Amino acid sequence: MPDDGPTEAAPESPARGGRTSAAGTALEKSMRILEAVAAPGGPHRLTDVVAAAAVPKSSAFRILASLTEQGFVRPQSGSRYGAGPRLRALSALVSGGEPASIGRILGVLRETVGQTVHLALHSGQSLTYIRKLEGDQPFRTASRVGMRMPLHSTAIGKSILAHLPEEEVRALIESAGLPRRTPKTLTTPGALLAELEAVRDRGFAVDDEENEPTIRCIGAAVLGPDGHPIGGVSVTTVTFLVSREEIEAYAPALLAATEALAPLL
Amino acid sequence: MPDDGPTEAAPESPARGGRTSAAGTALEKSMRILEAVAAPGGPHRLTDVVAAAAVPKSSAFRILASLTEQGFVRPQSGSRYGAGPRLRALSALVSGGEPASIGRILGVLRETVGQTVHLALHSGQSLTYIRKLEGDQPFRTASRVGMRMPLHSTAIGKSILAHLPEEEVRALIESAGLPRRTPKTLTTPGALLAELEAVRDRGFAVDDEENEPTIRCIGAAVLGPDGHPIGGVSVTTVTFLVSREEIEAYAPALLAATEALAPLL
């Protein structure tokens, strides 16, 4: 669409901005590729990286070569890619810079409730798990560190949304939608907003198979110094072992954890 | 290579390559900025990032805005920048993906020798520390996780070089030089190559105030499955507490650690 250039007053173009979920700039692609390379499951093939990062093959190839040259990616045994020394150093820096007390607080919560505990950070239209402590139970949940989840269908997400002004919540709904994840997912703005009201009243959120069948979670937000939600903590259980009432009994321990974490995130 | 292109037969230009330490591509700058932002010492101001990453101010500003938009950087209290949720998730992924046994092996070494222990990875013309376990001594060494050091002046670096073919070592010397760090630094190719020969004989390297005055280290390489050096481990002491003979007594414990680490890096 080559319009006439200079004139043209775009209706809603914040500088670089109309692009809601498009291909994007070189940096964006490179970072997605880095994430794909760092993804669990050993060294990855080019094709897998391409699929995971949603980047054209030739671009991915070029970017991977560049990242390799810079030491962020290490080519392993043939044409598989893994995290390079510089990425591992950066990670050590970031993870090592986080106070050890974060881990201890989460550990106490896990011991108290005996269930899987997650710490996630709010990142745009989704949240990202940055810690996971496995519970006592013999089974594993599908979640993984680094994984991203919608806000509207998870306990942590809802507790984050509950601390945002309603206009902001509506804007998020507008841009990300309310995709159905299970039959119980709240998929209308009205239902979600009402739920957020309830979350505010209680101080914590419950996800009752809204994100994943048979999975029941309780979550609470971690607030930054300005009262803005930075992330949240959740306790995850399976529906056939822990009832809705039982899981709510975890709330005090959960809230103790989120309050303790507030100054640390 | 069919022909030499349109005109121009460059004397020594491997595609992108002549650039030894120049400004560089967008990705390079962005990654340096990310490293600067993640650097220890709380949230950083724009000017500091500019200084640390050696990037023009306006470029840094634009890149920081972009990284912020993508969630890799979080603007904190005014105009200071810190690690964003997505970077922290990526770090958790990378660091969490590393086997816990790495930490245990290093821990055993640290307990055995009672001194500061470093794990570094080889990255191009330098090495990068990715772990540091502080020793029993009351003082601290200046090294930090994420920090990069030359290869020719450090124990780990020399033990890495000792496992590279001589031509490769000469190429590294050619491109990076042998900058003098202390009066004792080996600054001639001849002296360095002779030292590497000695390192090969012994199986470990000693840095006797060659990198930092009053600091004496012993280091050994960690070899990958193909025999290529991936990184190395060192034990760091101060000259006025541990003599040259005493530090060499740490060698068996050190070599046990590097051998145990080999399949894990």
Added chain:
DNA sequence: TACCGCGTTCCACTACGTGGAACAAGTGGT
């Protein structure tokens, strides 16, 4: 008031990244 350092904005230029397409090198199926 004049000064300085810092964050922010502007803008014309072009180097940098782009991605479709063709090529090369396996891999497996019958």
Added chain:
DNA sequence: ACCACTTGTTCCACGTAGTGGAACGCGGTA
């Protein structure tokens, strides 16, 4: 032995995304 298919790698004409010097605005300091 042949072909069909997937995956890694190279090429190249195109145009946009990134560039960075310079100027602006502001708050604090001498």
